[in-house]
Amino acid sequence: MKPMDEISSCTVMIVDDTETNIDILVEALGSDFNLQVTMDGESALKAIAYKMPDLILLDIMMPGMDGYEVCRRLKASPETRGIPIVFLTAMSEEQDEARGLALGAVDYITKPFSPPLVKARVRNQLELKRYRDHLEDLVRERTRQLALTQEVTLQSMGTLAEYRDPETGGHIRRTQEYIRILAEHLKDHPRFRDRLNDTAIELLVKSAPLHDIGKVGVRDNILLKPDELTEEEFETMKRHTTYGRDMLLISEKMLGGDSFLSMAREIAYTHQEKWDGTGYPRGLKGEEIPISGRLMAVADVYDA
Amino acid sequence: MRVHLLKSEPIPLKTLMAEINGLAWPGAVPPEIETLGRLIARYRFNEAAAIVDTLLTSDEGDSR
Numbered sequence: 001m002k003p004m005d006e007i008s009s010c011t012v013m014i015v016d017d018t019e020t021n022i023d024i025l026v027e028a029l030g031s032d033f034n035l036q037v038t039m040d041g042e043s044a045l046k047a048i049a050y051k052m053p054d055l056i057l058l059d060i061m062m063p064g065m066d067g068y069e070v071c072r073r074l075k076a077s078p079e080t081r082g083i084p085i086v087f088l089t090a091m092s093e094e095q096d097e098a099r100g101l102a103l104g105a106v107d108y109i110t111k112p113f114s115p116p117l118v119k120a121r122v123r124n125q126l127e128l129k130r131y132r133d134h135l136e137d138l139v140r141e142r143t144r145q146l147a148l149t150q151e152v153t154l155q156s157m158g159t160l161a162e163y164r165d166p167e168t169g170g171h172i173r174r175t176q177e178y179i180r181i182l183a184e185h186l187k188d189h190p191r192f193r194d195r196l197n198d199t200a201i202e203l204l205v206k207s208a209p210l211h212d213i214g215k216v217g218v219r220d221n222i223l224l225k226p227d228e229l230t231e232e233e234f235e236t237m238k239r240h241t242t243y244g245r246d247m248l249l250i251s252e253k254m255l256g257g258d259s260f261l262s263m264a265r266e267i268a269y270t271h272q273e274k275w276d277g278t279g280y281p282r283g284l285k286g287e288e289i290p291i292s293g294r295l296m297a298v299a300d301v302y303d304a
Numbered sequence: 305m306r307v308h309l310l311k312s313e314p315i316p317l318k319t320l321m322a323e324i325n326g327l328a329w330p331g332a333v334p335p336e337i338e339t340l341g342r343l344i345a346r347y348r349f350n351e352a353a354a355i356v357d358t359l360l361t362s363d364e365g366d367s368r
């Protein structure tokens with residue numbers, strides 16, 4: 001809940017052509033809020049151009065432009081459509097209220113009104129507006145934090161794999177860059193357009209450092225062996241693709257749903273497949289290999 | 305005063321009007337000031353703004 005002093009610094013505009021109604025509202029609201037008062041629609045729009053209120057109490061039947069038209073104009077403009085409008089009117093028919101609410105008003109109060117009730121409703125609407133205004137900032141900040149957490153998580157896991165196999169020095173960073181260049185080049189191609197949009201490319205690039213994460217599961221005497229691997233050792237080495245998939249799958253399950261790690265898992269599991277089907281672990285062929293695995297394979301071999 | 309008239313802010317306008325009415329005038333209170341006070345009290349800010357503009361213009365003319 002917002003502190004009271006923030007709500008009290010809000011400005012409420014009263015638009016009514018009856019002086020006594022304005023007097024009552026000024027008396028009821030004047031000690032709690034800043035006020036703007038106009039007696040017709042045109043003047044209200046003019047005053048709003050000088051100072052934007054936080055809420056408008058709007059009469060409907062006024063000489064010249066009526067309240068419905070004022071509301072319609074305010075809701076049509078991007079600058080003013082967020083101002084909550086409460087109709088305050090003698091028009092008590094259901095269809096009048098329905099029309100007002102359909103135009104975007106947040107509340108509809110009929111005359112004669114109780115000043116304390118109007119005050120309470122104004123306060124409620126102002127609190128709701130504060131929540132709405134802050135919600136967007138909050139979502140933006142949380143999204144930024146989430147993206148940063150993802151990036152840091154992927155980067156640290158990738159660094160872990162690199163530490164385990166120091167031979168690769170710089171390989172991870174270079175392959176990441178190659179993947180970006182390849183993906184950017186392919187994104188406008190009709191065959192890849194639907195799979196390689198900007199978001200997918202960003203995730204692909206962030207996930208690429210995890211392609212060899214499974215190597216942390218390969219014993220040192222095989223992973224760091226300077227000589228050529230025996231057939232049996234090579235079979236063990238080949239398991240890094242399934243190790244990588246399995247460890248990322250465990251993390252994915254913990255995160256639940258559509259995780260950002262699914263791309264990394266796909267890469268870890270398929271980056272050793274070959275177009276002609278002679279790769280591993282599953283011997284996938286051609287288009288059976290996901291695009292992420294194909295791009296990683298090209299970048300990996302190019303940098304080897 | 306003009307800025308509050310443009311923003312249609314009754315409370316600062318009433319405060320300003322009270323200050324003006326509290327001043328000692330060299331003769332009788334000018335009729336424009338009385339009209340201004342009446343218009344502000346009745347929330348007729350557009351008309352009040354016109355009077356303020358007239359007063360400011362005549363003031364500039366006097367000082368020349």
